[in-house]
Amino acid sequence: MQRNVRLGLCLLMLLADMAALAAGFAAGLRIAGVPLFSGDIWQPLAGGMAAYGIVAFHNQAYNPECLTRLTCSLRSALMAFAGTLLIFLLVVFSLKATGDLSRLGISTGILCSGTLLVLQRLLIVHSVRRNFSDNLFAQLLIIDDGVIPDDVNSMILVDAAAIGIKADLDDPYMLHRLGTLLHGYDRVVISCPADRKADWAQMLKGANILGEIIVPELDPMAPLAVENCRGVPTLVVARGPLNLANRAKKRLLDIAITVPLLIALSPLMIVIAIAIRLDSPGPVFFKQERIGRGNRLFHILKFRSMRVEQCDAAGAASTRRDDDRITRVGAFIRKTSIDELPQLINVLLGEMSLVGPRPHALGSTAEEQLFWQVDRQYWHRHALKPGITGLAQIRGFRGATETRRDILNRVEADLEYLHGWSLMRDIAILIGTFNVLVHRNAY
Structure with a gap:
């Protein structure tokens, strides 16, 4: 029944793809003032739609995974659409039919x-997720x-002993x-003791099915994949979130925005x-050790907003509302986030990026616990x-970390950003930052 449902979907x-293509071109012809029922137009377009169906099928655009995975669905459909356009244009130009x-x-x-095409794919994936x-x-x-997992919803449970099935590689029956x-x-998912896992794995390899074995002992390591080192299997537990091309794009965005900003804001x-020098004696900049990429330390730059003798180099004491350590100028620049502007120099030096997880001082605490003691995933960011x-x-998680939830909110948001990075998301966050430059938690 489920296979029939998937086939139908x-x-x-x-059909929805074909309808989207037909409706889209009909709208385009109507806007251009071309008669909709002109055979000279629809004949090549019908050929293009047929070509799309073939390319899309070859590109796995109708794989059942596309019913529930939005990224997979959009990527395969748009790749097929782009391939069809290329074929269409090549044929049109080769036949000199452009006129x-x-x-x-x-x-x-x-x-x-x-x-x-994109809208109907969005609608289908959303509907399938909601209804199925x-x-x-x-x-x-x-x-x-x-062990039996806590959530076994929609799974059929079978007790191997009750039906007389066991991992026996010597018994063909x-x-x-x-x-x-x-x-x-x-x-199929197998839950068994460690000494039977290898036998069950061998049995599943020839079963022509997606087979998995529950390995709860791996949970603390959260492996990403299995690799091989000189003939010995290894678990991949970490890899850089950005490849070389994406790192280059992110760096180019930083440079393209930072250099003009530094010139304009100088x-x-x-x-x-x-104003800082006139307001209180001491240096203009405040330098503090922070944790950077790869858990390497660097010195962050800020405009000094506190009296020199009361500056907290370790960051052990969070800034409070009406903190008596803050100078008059310091209160203004903290409220307006102007104190962060020198960090553009850190960006220029390659120590920071315009968008990323905020670096914290080594002594920062929440409920008298260091941040990494509250959640070990803190280091992942x-x-x-x-x-x-x-x-x-931009979600408003800033200011003092008085409770564990304060830092957990930050870590969760940072990990979401790390695992879902895109250049457009960086741009969206930069735009969203203008709405929180002045914030009730900025003090």
Whole structure:
């Protein structure tokens, strides 16, 4: 039944794709003033739609995973759309048929079709998730003296001992019984003691099914993949979140924005520096050790907002509202976030990025616990360069960390940013930062 449902949904997605392409080009032709029922137009467009169906099928655009995974669905559909456009344009130019087609109509049709294609894919994935959730795939959980997960919703549970199935590689009839049991399922998960895991793994390898074995002892390591080192299997537990190309794009964005900003804001920074010197004796900048990328220490720069004799180099005491350590100028520049401007120099030096997890002082605490004692995942956030602003900041998680939840909110937001990085998200966070430059927690 579940396979039939998936097949029906995949056919629906195919029809929705074709409808989106037809409606998009119809809208484009209408905007260009071309008659909708002109055979000279729809004949090549019908060929293009057929080509899209073939390319999309080859590109796994109708794989059942596209029903529930939005990124997979959009990527495969848009790649097929781009490939079809390339084929369409090559054929049109090779046949020298460009004069017979409305360029405005074709251009507008391409834009409308691409938009409708994305919108209907969004709608289908959202509807399937809401109405089917995990019930779209048949899943079997075999318990062989192992732990039972807390959430077994939509899974069929089988007690291996009760039905007489065990991991026996020397008994062909046992493997036959297992194969018969697994027939019709899309995924099987085995829960068993450590000494049986290898045998169950061997049995599943020939079962023609997605097979998994519960390994609770690996949970503290949270492995990403399995690799091999000189013939010995290894667990991959960490890898850099950004590849070389993405690191280059992020750095180029930093440079492109930081250099003009430093030039434009230099008069303001000079005025602030003079005001700080006139307000209280001491240096203009406050330097403090912070944790940077790769958990390496660096010195962050800020405009000094506290009296020199009361500055907290370790950051052990969070700044409080109406803190008597803060100078008059310091209160203003902290409230308006102007005290953060010297960090543009850190960005220019490559120690920070415009967007990233905010770097914390070594002595920062929440409920008398150091940040990394509150949550060990705290160290994960340093896989990226620290930022002047970040996802946590635009969500309002800033100011004093009085409770454990204060730092947990920051860590959760930082890890979400780390695992879902994109250049457009950086730009969106920079835009969102303008809304929180002046914030009730900035003091």
